Amino acid sequence: MPLRWKIAALAAATACLVALAVGVLVHVWTAMDVRSRAEMEATNTVYSAMDVYRRTGTLAGGAELDPADLPTALRHPADGDRRVAYDGRVEGNLGPSVWGAQRIGGPGSPVLAVRINMSPQLHDLRRLDASMAVASLVSLAAALPLAVYGAGLVARRLRRVAETAARISAGDLDARTGPALGRARGRDEVTDIAATVDLMADSLGRRLRIERQFTADVAHELRTPVGGLLAATDLLPPGETEDLLRARVRDLRGLVEDLLEISRLDAGAEAPVRARVPLAAVVAEAVARTGLDTEVSVTEAPQAPQAPQAPNVESVETDPRRLERIVGNLVINAHRHGRTPVQVTVEGRTVVVRDHGPGFPADLLLDGPRRFRTGATERGAGHGLGLTIALGQARVLGAELRLDNAPDGGAVATLRLPPLTAPARLPHNGAEADTRRPRP
Numbered sequence: 001m002p003l004r005w006k007i008a009a010l011a012a013a014t015a016c017l018v019a020l021a022v023g024v025l026v027h028v029w030t031a032m033d034v035r036s037r038a039e040m041e042a043t044n045t046v047y048s049a050m051d052v053y054r055r056t057g058t059l060a061g062g063a064e065l066d067p068a069d070l071p072t073a074l075r076h077p078a079d080g081d082r083r084v085a086y087d088g089r090v091e092g093n094l095g096p097s098v099w100g101a102q103r104i105g106g107p108g109s110p111v112l113a114v115r116i117n118m119s120p121q122l123h124d125l126r127r128l129d130a131s132m133a134v135a136s137l138v139s140l141a142a143a144l145p146l147a148v149y150g151a152g153l154v155a156r157r158l159r160r161v162a163e164t165a166a167r168i169s170a171g172d173l174d175a176r177t178g179p180a181l182g183r184a185r186g187r188d189e190v191t192d193i194a195a196t197v198d199l200m201a202d203s204l205g206r207r208l209r210i211e212r213q214f215t216a217d218v219a220h221e222l223r224t225p226v227g228g229l230l231a232a233t234d235l236l237p238p239g240e241t242e243d244l245l246r247a248r249v250r251d252l253r254g255l256v257e258d259l260l261e262i263s264r265l266d267a268g269a270e271a272p273v274r275a276r277v278p279l280a281a282v283v284a285e286a287v288a289r290t291g292l293d294t295e296v297s298v299t300e301a302p303q304a305p306q307a308p309q310a311p312n313v314e315s316v317e318t319d320p321r322r323l324e325r326i327v328g329n330l331v332i333n334a335h336r337h338g339r340t341p342v343q344v345t346v347e348g349r350t351v352v353v354r355d356h357g358p359g360f361p362a363d364l365l366l367d368g369p370r371r372f373r374t375g376a377t378e379r380g381a382g383h384g385l386g387l388t389i390a391l392g393q394a395r396v397l398g399a400e401l402r403l404d405n406a407p408d409g410g411a412v413a414t415l416r417l418p419p420l421t422a423p424a425r426l427p428h429n430g431a432e433a434d435t436r437r438p439r440p
Helices: 003-056 119-169 189-233 240-267 279-290 320-337 362-367 386-397
Strands: 083-087 097-103 111-117 275-278 295-299 315-318 343-347 350-354 400-405 411-416
Touching (some): 003 083, 003 111, 119 189, 315 320, 320 386, 386 400
Antiparallel strands (some): 275 315
16 A cells, blocks of 8 residues: 555544544533533422422422332432432433432421433434534545645655665666755655765765776776786797786786776766667677687568568667677677577577576676676676676667576576667768777
C-alpha cells in the first residue's frame, strides 16, 4: 500500500476513534444529567404532593398511595424519609422512570409515590446520539480528502528524495533534491533527509573528482618516463633480456594509455567522429586486430521490400575507431578471463561477445566493472580496465552495453548501437569510410 494511503487510513482511524470517544462521553454525560434531573423532579414532586395531601387530604401531581408497581426499594421507607429510585421497566407508553416516595404518617401508614417518566428525555438523548453520529460521518468525509491530500504532499516529497537517491546510485552525481524540499518548505524530517542526500551526493562527487584527477595526473606523469624507458630499450643488446624488458615496458605504456583514455572519458572530453559503415565489416576487422582465435558469425538483416536489389548488409552510423575499441576490448577480456570458444555474433545493430568460462562475478553484474579490481576466483586474474573503457566508449557512441551470464555458463556482453538518424556521410574522396584505428 502506498505511503499516502497508509497515512490517510491512520488519519481516518484516528478521527473515528476521536469521534467515538467524544460520542460516548457526550452520551454518558447527557444520560447522567437526564437521570439526575429526573430524580430532582421526583423529589420536588413528592414534597409538593405530600404538602397538598396533608393540607387537603387529596392527591395532586400524579401522586398515588401504595401503587402496585412501586419498586421494592421504596415500599418501606422510614418515617419522614423521602427517597427516589430508578425503574428501568418499560410498560406500554411508559419507558424508564424515576420514582419518588415518602410515608404519609407513622409506621404502617400508606406510602405516597410519584412516577416521573423519562421517555421524552431519553428520546432526546437518542436524537442527540444520531446527530453526533451524522456530524462525525460528515466531519470524517470532509477530513479524509484533506488527509489524503496532505499525505500525498509528504509522499511526493519522499518520492522525489527516493528518485534523487536512485539517480545518484545510478551514477548521476549532479542530481539534487532541489530547493522545493528545502528552504521553500521550512525544516522538517523530509527536509533533513533531502539535505542529507544532497550532502552525500556532494561528498561522493568530490571524492570521485579527486580520484579522477589523481588518475589523470598519474597517467600524465608516467607517460614521459615510460616513453624514455621504451627508447632506452633500443640501446640494449639484442637477446632474451631485451625482448622481455621491451615487452614489459610496452605493457606499462599500454596501461598508461588506458589510464589517459579513462581520464578523458571521465572528463567528457571525448566526442565521436561518425560515419556510416557496415557493422559486420568493422566487427570482423576489430576481431582480426586482436590476433585471437575467435568465431565470428553474421545474421543478415531482413531485406527491405522496397529495394530487393540492395545488398543485404546492416549499416550503422557510428565512430568506427571507438566501435573497434569496444569490440576488441570485449574479445580480449573474453579470452583473458573466460574460456574458448569465444563467439562474436552480429545481428542487425547488435553485437554479442560470448565466452564459455565461469561468467561475470555477481558484484560486477550488480555494480559494474571497477578499475584495477582483481581476484583469483573471479574470471581468472580479474577484469582490469578493459570493460571500464568499453562502457565509457559505448556511452560516447550513445550505445547500450549490457553484461550478463548465459544460462548454460559463460559471460555474455551485448552491444546495441542506436538506429540511423541522418543520411550517410562519406569521406571527402567519396570512398568508403576507413575503419582502421590510428593506434593499436
